[in-house]
Amino acid sequence: MAARPGGHNLAVMNGPKEKVLTLDTMNACVKRVEYAVRGPIGVKKPFTEVIRANIGDAHAMGQKPITFLRQVLALCVHPDLLNSPDFPEDAKRRAESILQACGGHSLGAxxxxxxxxxxxxxxxxxxxxxxxxxxxxxxxxxxxxxxxxxxxxxxxxxxxxxxxxxxxxxxxxxxxxxxxxxxxxxxxxxxxxxxxxxxxxxxxxxxxxxxxxxxxxxxxxxxxxxxxxxxxxxxxxxxxxxxxxxxxxxxxxxxxxxxxxxxxxxxxxxxxxxxxxxxxxxxxxxxxxxxxxxxxxxxxxxxxxxxxxxxxxxxxxxxxxxxxxxxxxxxxxxxxxxxxxxxxxxxxxSPPEPSDPSFTQFQAEKQAVLADLAAKAKLTEKVFNAVPGIRCNPVQGAMYSFPRIELPPRAIQRAKELGLAPDMFFCLRLLEETGICVVPGSGFGQREGTYHFRMTILPAAEKLRPLLEKLSQFHAKFTREYS
Amino acid sequence: MAARPGGHNLAVMNGPKEKVLTLDTMNACVKRVEYAVRGPIGVKKPFTEVIRANIGDAHAMGQKPITFLRQVLALCVHPDLLNSPDFPEDAKRRAESILQACGGHSLGAxxxxxxxxxxxxxxxxxxxxxxxxxxxxxxxxxxxxxxxxxxxxxxxxxxxxxxxxxxxxxxxxxxxxxxxxxxxxxxxxxxxxxxxxxxxxxxxxxxxxxxxxxxxxxxxxxxxxxxxxxxxxxxxxxxxxxxxxxxxxxxxxxxxxxxxxxxxxxxxxxxxxxxxxxxxxxxxxxxxxxxxxxxxxxxxxxxxxxxxxxxxxxxxxxxxxxxxxxxxxxxxxxxxxxxxxxxxxxxxxSPPEPSDPSFTQFQAEKQAVLADLAAKAKLTEKVFNAVPGIRCNPVQGAMYSFPRIELPPRAIQRAKELGLAPDMFFCLRLLEETGICVVPGSGFGQREGTYHFRMTILPAAEKLRPLLEKLSQFHAKFTREYS
Structure with missing residues (x-):
């Protein structure tokens, strides 16, 4: 099973060889893929905290998991807990019925x-x-x-x-x-x-x-x-x-x-x-x-x-x-x-039914999250629309605002010099100066000559208002700077 | 926003239309894909239980999860349990350090x-x-x-x-x-x-x-x-x-x-x-x-x-x-x-260290699983090689035996008439008559004219020997039937 010695030595003596897999030889379709949402990070500047308002990642922004979901999942993961008095009966029943449907009664199957x-x-x-x-x-x-x-x-x-x-x-x-x-x-x-x-x-x-x-x-x-x-x-x-x-x-x-x-x-x-x-x-x-x-x-x-x-x-x-x-x-x-x-x-x-012990808490937690999101959707629209140069459609649903921003011609010019989309330039500067991470509209597509960013409505209520205001102030400052 | 009425009526009146997505118009590469392992199921016959020796699915075959893994995972899923006295300290420490690295300290981020x-x-x-x-x-x-x-x-x-x-x-x-x-x-x-x-x-x-x-x-x-x-x-x-x-x-x-x-x-x-x-x-x-x-x-x-x-x-x-x-x-x-x-x-x-409270149990569980698998690997080889017409290489590692089986020419002929690979025919008959589900060698590729099947060594020790014997007997019967 020895290697062919001639070929071997030849290759070794030829010195550094080309890699098999390079940008030139790789899958061209993969190379064309663009994915902007998980955006730019790794900036150190004058702020205490990076606020990742770029992705729809509710728990990361502090939203608590729904108790019933986690109780049942914990019971499924570690069925010894089925004997614990600390879990409601309906959570145990649910976990048992899920495990019943798993091979070997295990989430590991x-x-x-x-x-x-x-x-x-x-x-x-x-x-x-x-x-x-x-x-x-x-x-x-x-x-x-x-x-x-x-x-x-x-x-x-x-x-x-x-x-x-x-x-x-x-x-x-x-x-x-x-x-x-x-x-x-x-x-x-x-x-x-x-x-x-x-x-x-x-x-x-x-x-x-x-x-x-x-x-x-x-x-x-x-x-x-x-x-x-x-x-x-x-x-x-x-x-x-x-x-x-x-x-x-x-x-x-x-x-x-x-x-x-x-x-x-x-x-x-x-x-x-x-x-x-x-x-x-x-x-x-x-x-x-x-x-x-x-x-x-x-x-x-x-x-x-x-x-x-x-x-x-x-x-x-x-x-x-x-x-x-x-x-x-x-x-x-x-x-x-x-x-x-x-x-x-x-x-x-298949959430808890009204007759189930977990029903009340489940509904309360669910409604609290949704009511909070609704309030934040409204707040976002209101704050942005009070700012000259920002216009935000109503956030009727989902988890994002996608406001349109005016950018001064000199900012657009400067972005071009840097080889950046103008809204990317805006978002990068925003991140550097305020720690607020949002995604430029160019990552999602937009009509030529218009500029936007996507920002989630997920930050905690007490953080969202100052965040929106900071962002609005930054836009004003940015506009002045390049006017 | 009304639809163009002309086009609409025309389409409706033309009666049943071709589907957009058919075998003829779909992705031809996808159509070419073959995937045999998750094999044929849905047979009712003279046996009490289907023994799924076809896939490497340890828990489904009765192997118990390793306690430490599940304890830590349950703690991560439902951090309220961090206050429970029923979990060892090292499991809690581990869960805390994993959650520390998660957005919002949640596996949901x-x-x-x-x-x-x-x-x-x-x-x-x-x-x-x-x-x-x-x-x-x-x-x-x-x-x-x-x-x-x-x-x-x-x-x-x-x-x-x-x-x-x-x-x-x-x-x-x-x-x-x-x-x-x-x-x-x-x-x-x-x-x-x-x-x-x-x-x-x-x-x-x-x-x-x-x-x-x-x-x-x-x-x-x-x-x-x-x-x-x-x-x-x-x-x-x-x-x-x-x-x-x-x-x-x-x-x-x-x-x-x-x-x-x-x-x-x-x-x-x-x-x-x-x-x-x-x-x-x-x-x-x-x-x-x-x-x-x-x-x-x-x-x-x-x-x-x-x-x-x-x-x-x-x-x-x-x-x-x-x-x-x-x-x-x-x-x-x-x-x-x-x-x-x-x-x-x-x-x-990064399993428990010797100084951790979970170390002994973790090692004992791990070694028990591996020793059991080693014994079953040996047993499989031994039983199969005692059977005329079956030859099994040593199962040095992994979780499968891949014995070669002789099939009589008349069985091969019959399979051809049915449009089946000969070893697929064997495996289907095996399933129908014994409830044992294994995967034909043709699903993995094999030298032309040779026949095999893949069987996991995962069934519980007390089941494996009768299973191997039943399979061997079936092979003998099948050979007689088509000789």
Whole structure:
């Protein structure tokens, strides 16, 4: 088993060799991926604390976990605790029933690739309740490693063709950059449709049509992604809008992908979450029987904010059964989604009932988080809109404001000299001078010549107001500096 | 925002339309993926219990979790328990230090995409201890969602080119089918090198060279994957063999991928785990300074078997820093690996010390699992080799036997009529008649005309012997039936 000595010596004597894997030789699609959200950090300057208002990471910003979720999860992790008097009976019952469905009664066993079967059934029941009784089939539900995982899986199925036949996927601008990143990686064509900032980031079918027609010249558009409530834009779509989008998708033969991970995060009066599934079904045939849809949900957002556990699901509707089998196969290669995330998803879709001992506390904690977020959404809008040069649409839902900022021409000039997007330049300076970390609008996409940033509404209430004010003051100072 | 009425009516009146996503229009690479391990199930027949000896799922087969791991994880999940007298002090200290490193002191926060920094440091210290003091750099360590996730990430970086310039990746045959599945999905070329069954599945550099030369005619081979200890083949590579493989990779400009997830699972006397990293470093320059290597580890195997938590890591060595940045970026798109898996990885790489209260129990539990597995490895080999028509190499390591079975020509004929691989036919009949679920060798690859199955050594000791005997009897009966 000795190496061929000649070749060996030759190689050694040739001195330093090229690496196999370099920027030049690596996957070009991966190289094209951009992902701005986890932004710039590592700056030391005149502030005591970096406030990471850049990502929707509720617990990191001080939000407490919901007690019931953690009690049950602890019991599942360490079943010796089932004998402890310190846990309510319903938490114990729940943990026992989850463990019952796990191999060897352990969260350490693999589950089915599509998730633990009773949890899929609970998800189906949740959807049915949410959608006013419209049935959901557990076999159409696939648990996932957060929503991102499921979104990428569905996009992966859709990618085909070369050159002018490459798959195009319509995504909103501004968008959550998972979409652009996944499309770049999969070598699909990103087709931008713009949300209408002047109408509170409304989605206009005429704009969808424009984007589609233009795209048909150079690719084959096959899917339409919607984020509702919007990330980073915070709008909540009306029922009428959703109907119009579904009609459009149906007419134009587009697979619909509805990113509905903020379905519990609706704050504005008069706004209400309507699921694409429900609207689709209520529209009746041929929509309800033919329009293909995948809807995504997650345990990372809502009132629970359990990002670190990586749990979520996708429900597919009217998917070709043979394709659905292929999706199942794809998921089996990665074995299974993490079981702690599956367990917490179970509680989210099937929370304590009024007769359960944990009900009161659970509801109180949930409502407190949501009420707090609603207040912070309102405060954010109010403070920003009082500032000259900043204009912020209502944060109807989700967890972010995406205010538009005016930047003076000299700042834009200076940014160009530095090779930075102007709003990136603004955000970097903001971070350096105040410790506030937000994400420039250019990371999400925006109309040419407009500038924004995304800031979460997650900082604790007592910190948020000073934060908003500091940011507003910085904008004024920045504007003066470059005027 | 009304839909264009003309188009709409037209579509409705045209009756049932084609689905957007069908087998014909979907991603052709995904369609080509095969993944056999999570095998056929759903058979009702004359047995009381299906024994799932098909996947390496220790807890599902009755192995108990290691107490310390679960105590600390429960404390992390539900920190109220830190006040409980029922947990040892070192478990509490550990949980506190893990939570300290989490955003908001919660497992519900996102971590850095490459994992919690102190855990990366502990992994580096673990590697350094394992490798006799050879240093490891935490910045070269990326935590992952099980090893599969990291393996796919590295493969993804390597994929480039079209036609005859497509990336080729050498993988062992038999292989763990994650490799073939990932390569199919990424549209890379799978280059098979055969392990030598007659020499206990040894890896022969001459065979590597044959495979490489042949592949160079139709693709550009850029990476070499090694699974050590072997899955499904159970061999443990000698140090000499590893040196020869490294020389070969260096000479031939191949990126090395070492799947070392069974590094704790070595049973045979005289066998010892040598990490590729250690051997590479000890070989000195130019190997130690130039040869690119990625080594993978997981919490799913070893003595802990925490599959459901999905934890693992990859260490990269001599990777181009610019490529490493790209890898970091790719990982950030998926946000972060699940935190419970990260936490348990921390304990695996940094277990209780002799002075800690949990040390004795931890060591006792760990040794009991490993001793039990070693006994079952030996038993499996012994029972199978006593049966005419079955030949089983020593299970030196990992968790599987991969015995070769003789199948009578009439059985092969019958399988062909049914459109099944002959060993698939055998395994299906075995499942139907005995409830024993194993995976046919054709799911892993094998030399043309040979037949095998993979069976885990995980069933409880008292079940394993009757299981092996039942299987052997079935083989005899099957042989008679088709002779």
């Amino acid at each position: 693999y589950s089915n690739s599509s998730g633990i079967q009773p949890i899929r059934e609970h998800v189906a029941q949740y959807i049915q309740r949410r959608d006013g009784g419209i049935p959901a089939d557990p076999n159409n539900i696939f648990l996932s490693t957060g929503a991102s995982d499921a979104i990428v899986t569905v996009l992966k199925l859709l990618v085909a063709g070369e050159g002018r036949c490459r798959t195009g996927v319509l995504i909103p601008i501004p968008q959550y950059p998972l979409y652009s990143a996944a499309l770049a990686e999969l070598n699909a064509v990103q087709v931008d449709y713009y949300l209408d900032e002047d109408r509170a980031w409304a989605l206009d079918v005429a704009e969808l049509r424009r984007a589609l027609c233009q795209a048909r010249g150079h690719c084959r558009p096959r899917a339409l992604c919607i984020i509702n409530p919007g990330n980073p834009t915070g709008q909540v779509q009306t029922r009428e809008c959703i109907e119009a989008v579904i009609r459009f998708a149906f007419e134009e033969q587009l697979f619909l992908m509805a990113d509905e991970v903020y379905q519990d995060n609706v704050y504005a009066e008069g706004s209400q979450f309507h699921s694409f599934k429900k609207v689709l079904m209520e529209m009746g045939p041929p929509y309800s029987t033919q329009q293909e849809l995948a809807s995504f949900h997650s345990i990372s957002k809502g009132y629970m904010g359990e990002c670190g556990l990586r749990g979520g699901y996708v429900e597919v509707v009217n998917m070709d059964p043979a394709v659905q089998q292929q999706m199942q196969k794809m998921m089996s290669v990665r074995l299974c989604p993490p079981l702690p995330g599956q367990a917490v998803l179970d509680m989210v879709v | 996102y971590s850095n995409s490459s994992g919690i920094q102190p855990i990366r440091e502990h992994v580096a210290q673990y590697i350094q201890r394992r490798d006799g003091g050879i240093p490891a750099d935490p910045n070269n360590i990326f935590l992952s969602t099980g090893a599969s996730d990291a393996i796919v990430t590295v493969l993804k970086l390597l994929v480039a080119g079209e036609g005859r310039c497509r990336t080729g990746v050498l993988i062992p045959i038999p292989q763990y089918p994650l490799y073939s599945a990932a390569l199919a999905e990424l549209n890379a070329v799978q280059v098979d090198y055969y392990l030598d069954e007659d020499r206990a599945w040894a890896l022969d550099v001459a065979e590597l060279r044959r495979a490489l030369c042949q592949a160079r005619g139709h693709c550009r081979p850029r990476a070499l994957c090694i699974i050590n200890p072997g899955n499904p083949t159970g061999q443990v590579q000698t140090r000499e063999c590893i040196e020869a493989v490294i020389r070969f990779a260096f000479e031939e400009q191949l990126f090395l991928m070492a799947d070392e997830v069974y590094q704790d699972n070595v049973y045979a006397e005289g066998s010892q785990f040598h990490s590729f990293k250690k051997v590479l470093m000890e070989m000195g320059p130019p190997y130690s300074t130039q040869q690119e290597l990625a080594s993978f580890h997981s919490i799913s195997k070893g003595y802990m078997g925490e599959c459901g938590l999905r934890g693992g890591y990859v260490e990269v060595v001599n990777m181009d820093p610019a490529v490493q940045q790209q890898m970091q970026k790719m990982m950030s798109v998926r946000l972060c690996p699940p935190l419970p898996g990260q936490a348990v990885l921390d304990m695996v790489v």
